[in-house]
């Protein structure tokens with residue numbers, strides 16, 4: 001029998017759940033990927049993520065060709081393309097991995113229905129997380145909405161079984177031998193070939209980055225909060241597109257052990273946590289996790305929002321972070337927390353606006369993690385910051401970028417200020433000549449903080 005393996009957020013040819021099951025169950029496995037026009041049509045020409053996917057597919061295709069097989073790549077609506085491909089190749093079944101985003105769940109249900117009408121099976125597997133859906137529940141069979149007990153239960157449930165790799169290589173002779181055309185060029189797809197070399201796309205890039213990170217994982221706990229140093233793994237885009245295997249990363253982190261690796265494993269658990277929240281509560285897309293917070297009416301000053309997006313709020317740490325995002329598609333986690341808090345609680349702009357902006361710009365954009373992060377910072381989410389805990393952008397800057405190294409990288413106009421003045425240039429004694437065009441702060445933190453507290457308090461009391 002012939003089967004299709006449909007690649008989506010899992011662009012690798014090792015430790016792959018759906019591929020393993022396809023290869024075990026069939027002697028003729030055909031790999032396919034669809035550039036989803038329903039997503040691509042809404043993106044700008046210069047989208048780093050499309051370039052990352054394209055380069056990752058190139059590696060996947062080359063590896064499949066080394067096995068005498070190939071990767072079929074189409075551009076269109078998967079709800080049409082997958083049933084068409086199943087028909088064309090007379091497939092008995094389509095194999096793929098779970099996707100927990102609400103729109104992907106609808107898409108898969110539609111594909112499944114159409115395939116069923118053609119007499120074709122649709123088999124899906126857990127692959128992108130260690131524990132999914134309701135695998136980790138409270139004793140009362142409820143979802144966890146607080147991280148620490150979730151993590152405890154997650155670690156208690158973990159054993160070698162869940163970290164085992166799916167051995168696909170031994171079955172590679174079950175890949176169908178054929179040749180398909182070349183990958184469509186990015187320009188044919190309507191995109192520019194943006195340079196994504198720093199992200200090291202593809203499974204080879206993911207392996208390289210992880211190997212490199214393992215050399216410094218023992219320092220992760222101390223180094224992870226400082227954006228000017230190489231403390232974190234930079235693997236988020238690889239986790240997003242599945243060019244690395246979550247089982248392999250978690251297994252190796254566990255083997256290495258110690259405070260650094262354990263703290264890093266904890267971050268991977270946050271990832272599972274937000275995925276299960278999204279699966280249980282798809283309404284968090286567009287709504288506060290805590291319904292009372294949905295009644296907040298944010299003033300939403302458009303000029304403030306534009307200044308935030310463009311990195312010209314007059315708060316150097318915020319501006320440097322936003323410029324990093326705009327220029328590179330990445331932002332350090334500490335900075336994501338700072339700018340998110342600043343947008344909501346200093347500028348009083350709806351967290352959904354910020355969530356949307358991140359969704360457009362982040363290379364590692366992931367609905368579950370992004371929504372979770374924004375709702376955490378906005379105090380509207382599960383296990384979020386209490387609304388009265390408001391980051392002070394200046395003290396955060398002094399603490400996590402003490403010498404202003406990160407700020408100098410992205411706000412060169414402030415480079416000449418000393419380490420103290422760089423966090424709040426408007427207090428600088430040398431006057432405006434030392435800071436060139438750099439703007440004055442658009443708001444006063446102390447007074448905005450009081451406004452934010454009043455706004456949140458009023459809504460919660462009403463809610």
Ligand code: FAD
Nearest residue numbers: 232233234235236267271333336364365366369370373374
């Ligand atoms: P590391 O510190 O090396 O962590 C390893 C991996 O753990 C990450 O790659 C990521 O997959 C996972 N992880 C780490 N922190 C979190 C977290 N808080 N929640 C969920 N998973 C986590 N992460 C995304 O992958 N996509 C997003 O769209 C996203 N948006 C965010 C928005 C906001 C407002 C905030 C506060 C956080 C967001 N995060 C998001 C989480 C986190 O900032 C990034 O995962 C991290 O900065 C990526 O860098 P890294 O791979 O070097 O992380």
